[in-house]
Amino acid sequence: MFDHEPSLPIAQAKVINRKxxxxxxxxxxxxxxxxxxxxxxxGLKSNPYFEEVLNNFDHYRSLYDLIGYxxxxxxxxxxxxxxxxxxxxxxxxxxxxxxLLVLFRGALELGFTMDVLLKDxxxxxxxxxxxxxxxxxxxxxxxxxxxxxxxxxxxIKKLETRAIAYRNGRGNLVLSESGAAFFDDxxxxxxxxx
Numbered sequence: 501m502f503d504h505e506p507s508l509p510i511a512q513a514k515v516i517n518r519k520x521x522x523x524x525x526x527x528x529x530x531x532x533x534x535x536x537x538x539x540x541x542x543g544l545k546s547n548p549y550f551e552e553v554l555n556n557f558d559h560y561r562s563l564y565d566l567i568g569y570x571x572x573x574x575x576x577x578x579x580x581x582x583x584x585x586x587x588x589x590x591x592x593x594x595x596x597x598x599x600l601l602v603l604f605r606g607a608l609e610l611g612f613t614m615d616v617l618l619k620d621x622x623x624x625x626x627x628x629x630x631x632x633x634x635x636x637x638x639x640x641x642x643x644x645x646x647x648x649x650x651x652x653x654x655x656i657k658k659l660e661t662r663a664i665a666y667r668n669g670r671g672n673l674v675l676s677e678s679g680a681a682f683f684d685d686x687x688x689x690x691x692x693x694x
Contacts, residue, residue, distance in 0.1 A: 520548060531662055533579050533664055533677075535677045536677050544620055553578045599658065601641060602652060610632065625672050
């Protein structure tokens with residue numbers, strides 16, 4: 501440093517994990533939710549992708565904005581949507597809402613509380629899901645939501661693929677943070693009577 505230059509503090513830039521950033525991009529572009537926790541080795545663990553987004557949110561928000569997306573951070577999860585407000589994933593969103601509606605109504609009809617899909621220690625077994633899927637009114641909801649087949653078990657994979665739900669240690673279906681938030685959105689819209 502020269503004698504005539506003032507001594508300025510050097511700002512420490514946050515370090516972006518390149519490997520996580522590349523993998524994160526692939527997941528977000530595929531439509532996957534990035535949840536605070538992920539089920540690994542028999543239990544819920546902190547999700548390194550969520551931590552990466554959380555710790556560098558402003559950087560990622562700017563980056564995704566440059567390529568035409570909005571990075572959205574909600575309580576416990578992150579996802580992207582098109583920044584112009586027109587999202588080609590509307591059909592998928594309608595499918596997911598329909599699936600959540602069917603699962604929760606069915607769970608209540610089977611005598612469970614809503615917690616069955618919200619607590620890692622519980623979850624719905626495939627037997628329960630199949631039983632829910634047999635009801636004619638549930639099949640009608642699925643078809644009305646744009647699903648060609650009214651077979652509930654065929655569509656459950658959409659929730660798992662997008663990290664909206666996962667299988668717990670017993671193999672039961674449980675909603676992740678994003679799934680629980682989408683369910684809360686359904687309750688807020690009045691689409692589900694409980």
